[in-house]
Amino acid sequence: MHPDVAFPVWSSERARRTESVIDRLLPPATEPPHRLHEAMRYAVLGGGKRIRALLAYGGGELTDADPAVVDSVAAAIELLHAYSLIHDDLPCMDDDALRRGKPACHVAFGEATALLAGDALQSFAFETLAGAALPEACRAVLTLARAAGSHGMAGGQAIDLGCVDAGLDLSELERMHRLKTGALIRAAVRLGADCGRPVDADGNAALLRYASAIGLAFQVVDDVLDVEGTAQSLGKTAGKDAVQRKSTYVTLLGLTAARERIEALRLDARAALSGFGARARRLGELADWIAARTH
Amino acid sequence: MHPDVAFPVWSSERARRTESVIDRLLPPATEPPHRLHEAMRYAVLGGGKRIRALLAYGGGELTDADPAVVDSVAAAIELLHAYSLIHDDLPCMDDDALRRGKPACHVAFGEATALLAGDALQSFAFETLAGAALPEACRAVLTLARAAGSHGMAGGQAIDLGCVDAGLDLSELERMHRLKTGALIRAAVRLGADCGRPVDADGNAALLRYASAIGLAFQVVDDVLDVEGTAQSLGKTAGKDAVQRKSTYVTLLGLTAARERIEALRLDARAALSGFGARARRLGELADWIAARTH
Numbered sequence: 001m002h003p004d005v006a007f008p009v010w011s012s013e014r015a016r017r018t019e020s021v022i023d024r025l026l027p028p029a030t031e032p033p034h035r036l037h038e039a040m041r042y043a044v045l046g047g048g049k050r051i052r053a054l055l056a057y058g059g060g061e062l063t064d065a066d067p068a069v070v071d072s073v074a075a076a077i078e079l080l081h082a083y084s085l086i087h088d089d090l091p092c093m094d095d096d097a098l099r100r101g102k103p104a105c106h107v108a109f110g111e112a113t114a115l116l117a118g119d120a121l122q123s124f125a126f127e128t129l130a131g132a133a134l135p136e137a138c139r140a141v142l143t144l145a146r147a148a149g150s151h152g153m154a155g156g157q158a159i160d161l162g163c164v165d166a167g168l169d170l171s172e173l174e175r176m177h178r179l180k181t182g183a184l185i186r187a188a189v190r191l192g193a194d195c196g197r198p199v200d201a202d203g204n205a206a207l208l209r210y211a212s213a214i215g216l217a218f219q220v221v222d223d224v225l226d227v228e229g230t231a232q233s234l235g236k237t238a239g240k241d242a243v244q245r246k247s248t249y250v251t252l253l254g255l256t257a258a259r260e261r262i263e264a265l266r267l268d269a270r271a272a273l274s275g276f277g278a279r280a281r282r283l284g285e286l287a288d289w290i291a292a293r294t295h
Numbered sequence: 296m297h298p299d300v301a302f303p304v305w306s307s308e309r310a311r312r313t314e315s316v317i318d319r320l321l322p323p324a325t326e327p328p329h330r331l332h333e334a335m336r337y338a339v340l341g342g343g344k345r346i347r348a349l350l351a352y353g354g355g356e357l358t359d360a361d362p363a364v365v366d367s368v369a370a371a372i373e374l375l376h377a378y379s380l381i382h383d384d385l386p387c388m389d390d391d392a393l394r395r396g397k398p399a400c401h402v403a404f405g406e407a408t409a410l411l412a413g414d415a416l417q418s419f420a421f422e423t424l425a426g427a428a429l430p431e432a433c434r435a436v437l438t439l440a441r442a443a444g445s446h447g448m449a450g451g452q453a454i455d456l457g458c459v460d461a462g463l464d465l466s467e468l469e470r471m472h473r474l475k476t477g478a479l480i481r482a483a484v485r486l487g488a489d490c491g492r493p494v495d496a497d498g499n500a501a502l503l504r505y506a507s508a509i510g511l512a513f514q515v516v517d518d519v520l521d522v523e524g525t526a527q528s529l530g531k532t533a534g535k536d537a538v539q540r541k542s543t544y545v546t547l548l549g550l551t552a553a554r555e556r557i558e559a560l561r562l563d564a565r566a567a568l569s570g571f572g573a574r575a576r577r578l579g580e581l582a583d584w585i586a587a588r589t590h
Contacts (some may be wrong), residue, residue, distance in 0.1 A: 013571075033454050036453035115410075119379075123443040141422075149415045158411050176534065291352035
């Protein structure tokens with residue numbers, strides 16, 4: 001692909017590429033246990049914006065990584081993300097019947113199979129990373145495991161559980177989202193960048209600042225879309241936050257200030273990239289895209 | 296510890312050691328998110344036979360591994376095992392209220408927290424392995440991930456789900472157990488042995504034969520104990536198989552033949568070790584112990 005292609009062309013090509021890598025890596029549904037493999041494939045393939053995979057490829061472009069090396073990293077992150085969506089949608093969690101525009105995994109396959117499909121996808125994410133030809137596969141496993149665990153995604157989810165009806169203030173909300181969605185987004189940028197040339201300490205700090213800003217921006221946009229979007233545009237249930245009486249950026253700041261916050265975070269993410277020059281083009285475009293997304 | 300100490304002394308020392316390693320590795324319950332960390336610690340610490348950890352230490356003795364190196368492997372396997380028990384006990388799976396002689400994790404902490412504690416323990420098992428000073432940590436992650444995934448433990452669990460009331464024949468039952476409990480037991484022996492000197496191809500084949508035999512023996516004993524044991528002696532609900540009308544070694548073979556099968560598997564495991572000499576002492580004793588266990 002020519003390096004100068006427009007962002008929509010680049011991002012759709014990379015999203016299709018991710019889909020095909022995951023399709024190739026996952027056991028076929030014809031392989032036993034059939035129903036488990038079918039549920040795993042159902043939950044990961046054929047949908048999703050692949051934002052995390054795109055961030056990994058964007059991180060890779062920053063360090064001149066070979067996209068073929070980034071492939072495993074992008075796939076592993078999407079596998080892990082898909083596991084978390086299955087478990088989040090379960091009746092004992094968010095109890096959501098709709099995901100990526102189709103019935104949630106437990107609606108399509110039953111709760112027990114969905115639980116196991118999530119469990120197996122988490123294992124498979126680590127299997128994918130550990131088996132990949134990466135410069136430092138073990139460090140990559142460590143980065144992803146920390147992003148997924150009790151000090152990352154699962155921890156953020158636990159804080160979220162504890163605060164329904166409780167009412168968080170803005171700094172508590174931010175702390176929760178830094179873990180719940182932010183940790184995996186930061187890991188995506190980091191793991192992608194780690195596929196190429198080493199980055200110095202200043203560069204790493206800038207990369208972390210970028211990833212933290214877009215991670216939060218992503219979540220503020222989510223809160224705005226939950227108010228403004230429809231189930232059809234989102235591919236998931238809209239208006240959930242109000243029903244669950246959750247604190248969100250919209251309830252705490254109001255719509256106008258939430259939109260201003262998104263723009264400030266986008267500019268901060270852009271500013272963090274200033275030292276990287278043209279290599280940061282895709283990460284910059286991803287910041288714009290995340291801030292402007294409508295689904 | 297003197298190498299000649301009797302098996303009960305060796306095994307209790309190693310079990311205590313595992314407990315203390317896990318206790319040190321896991322985040323303290325005082326660290327947020329408190330309830331999640333509390334649930335994780337509740338599910339892993341203060342109970343369990345630590346058979347998988349002992350098998351890892353036994354595998355390590357076979358290859359003269361430093362027990363301090365085996366520590367991380369033993370801990371990672373027990374963390375992964377504990378996650379699987381939490382999820383197995385959930386209402387949508389086996390719906391069991393009792394585990395290791397105390398209320399199951401979801402009874403003590405609620406379903407959502409239990410689900411997340413299991414999820415976070417799986418991540419933490421891989422974090423532990425990837426961060427350990429092992430000869431080949433990445434290969435270890437790969438081995439554990441495969442043992443945990445859809446071609447291992449989660450796959451066996453999925454087959455088990457599909458066959459309640461269905462009635463398996465003996466070879467189907469064996470295939471299910473080779474995945475459901477066998478995969479992690481084989482990984483424990485393998486990962487422990489990998490902490491020391493390399494083993495040649497014949498040695499690896501013998502080790503796999505040993506691990507496969509004790510893995511099955513472990514399960515046949517489980518089926519016998521489900522009939523003969525009490526909740527008090529087992530620390531979990533007894534008589535579950537009959538209630539769930541599951542095929543077991545006892546329903547398919549009868550009690551007498553099931554006991555003969557255990558003895559044949561024990562002898563096969565012992566025979567597989569014959570080429571290793573005195574270094575295989577603990578693995579041999581573990582085979583005897585697994586065959587003779589009463590809880």
